[in-house]
Amino acid sequence: MKKLLLSLGLVLVGSTAMSQVIFSVEAPASIQGFYDFKSNGDGSSWGLATLDGMFVLDTVVLANDGTPGVNAQGNPASATGCNALAAGSLAGKIAMVFRGDGGNPGIGACGFGVKAQMCANAGALAVIIVNRDATTIAMNGGTEGAAVTIPVVMVNLATGQAILDRIQNNVPVVAFIGDKTGFYDDDLTTFEQTSVRAEFGSKPVALTQNASEFSLTPGTWVYNYGNNAQTGVTVNAVIKRNGTQIYSQTSSSASIPSGDSLFMTTPVFSSASYTAGYYELIYTVAMTAADEFVGDNVSKSTFTLSPQYWGLAGFNATGDSIKADGFYRPATLPTTQFETCIVVKDANGGRLKMDGVQFGGMTVGAADTATVTLDGVEVTWSLYTWNDADQTVSTGTFDLLSEVAGGSYTYPDPADAVLEQPVFMPITSAPYYQLANNQAYLLCINNFVPSVYMAFSTTDHYDYAMNADDMVRFPLRSDVGTWTPAGFSGLPVPSIALRTGTNLSVAENTIDAAAFPIPAKEVITVKVNAAGDATLKIVDMAGRQVSNQQVKIENGQFQTSVAGMNSGTYVFTLDYSNGTTSRFNVVVSK
The missing domain is CATH 2.60.120 (Jelly Rolls)
Incomplete structure (x- = not known):
């Protein structure tokens, strides 16, 4: 069971090998749960070096500086946090403010550090910043952030609006921000950061043709943050491709004392051949007792076997x-x-x-x-x-x-x-x-x-x-x-x-384009399946850039001079403002 229901202020708790910093809503039951967040506890630009070993558990209230109206997302402009708040107006509470809407520089367009500092000055114990879209982003505290020593977290728009709806309907919202080590009696955790994942975010399927070229042994560290020793602990690893399960294995069972951890594995995942697609690797931790906080019993990583992209950052599902x-x-x-x-x-x-x-x-x-x-x-x-x-x-x-x-x-x-x-x-x-x-x-x-x-x-x-x-x-x-x-x-x-x-050529992945006359004279006309402004770069076959100019495409064509260029083959590249590209060879003969 929980050791307490509500505490005031910043509370110090014990820590294990890896602290479990979370953002959760404890009440009301309709939105209770564990939510995605970013925090200021990375020490990079904030006065708070870490959220490890501390937590704030209290009521969430809106910061209110009296500004009328709403921002682009329909949230109150009074809670965008850029202006001074009444002294003591947030005392002993968790403040919630909104990120600037991005389209109206007059509403909320100040740095994250400014918002947090305004709330701290008004007595807030912690700050929730609501993003303007469906994601969360890393927060740079700027100059002001260096003076902020209370927890600050960012949540996505949907989370923030769910909390806002309850507050505006006079339903108290209680949130937990920080390290929950020892907060529950029965509580196991798995982290993405301490789990095996693919060695890439996206890799061309041409490099992963069989088991000798790609395989992995799923495994994750399991942490016991509760006060009780746990028995019958297992890890189930599932791999899905485009939503369809292609692997599911469960580890042997084990026991983990309170405050301890154990690395647990499942059998090798491999295949005689692989198909391009979006892959999810999902770990789920279970134990004999009922876990009192199930929001961190699952960790997940993703990777893509791609027709073309190779990198460490992942790609979207498509x-x-x-x-x-x-x-x-x-x-x-x-x-x-x-x-x-x-x-x-x-x-x-x-x-x-x-x-x-x-x-x-x-x-x-x-x-x-x-x-x-x-x-x-x-x-x-x-x-x-x-x-x-x-x-x-x-x-x-x-x-x-x-x-x-x-x-x-x-x-x-x-x-x-x-x-x-x-x-x-x-x-x-x-x-x-x-x-x-x-x-x-x-x-x-x-x-x-x-x-x-x-x-x-x-x-x-x-x-x-x-x-x-x-x-x-x-x-x-x-x-x-x-x-x-x-x-x-x-x-x-x-x-x-x-x-x-595997077979790139000059014309692959480009918008159709052609230049005439060929051989080129002093001026050529280029026809493209495009319109508007573009940047034209001309490179010789040795890789030296010989021209970089802006061109205007009208009626599907434009003209450009090749005066001063020696005879030979050149690569013409058109970069359009929408991110697409045309690339083609032009032979200059004089």
């Missing part, structure tokens, strides 16, 4: 859009450039060629919108071969890097419509790049506006794998300086993936 549920930048901003990367390597990598990169995108923080813009900004990517012998986090080096391919994407002007959206960045050095067997590659995004936030996946966890093998997976560096091999604190995964194929 396999066409990379995960981008968190946006990060360095706590100490670089002077000119920030580079974040993933590492890919496969014994049969030579089966594939690549023609570009999908990137989860970027965004501008609310506190920076007056001074920072992505309008017309170019983001580039680089593919490096990495030949250092030591590629571990602890002692690895980055001395033997050689750039072998690259490309770019230019944000439209204005860029608002594509912020926080995945974009495709085609290769510009050649129609494609041939990958090699057993070659380690760094695929990096180069951002020359370091104050903006870059896309990451916060739901693909490689903690267990990195603890087991110490291998570098997503390093980063600032101003082309010293590498940080482990990446950001908390191990979010850069939203970057190679787009690959």
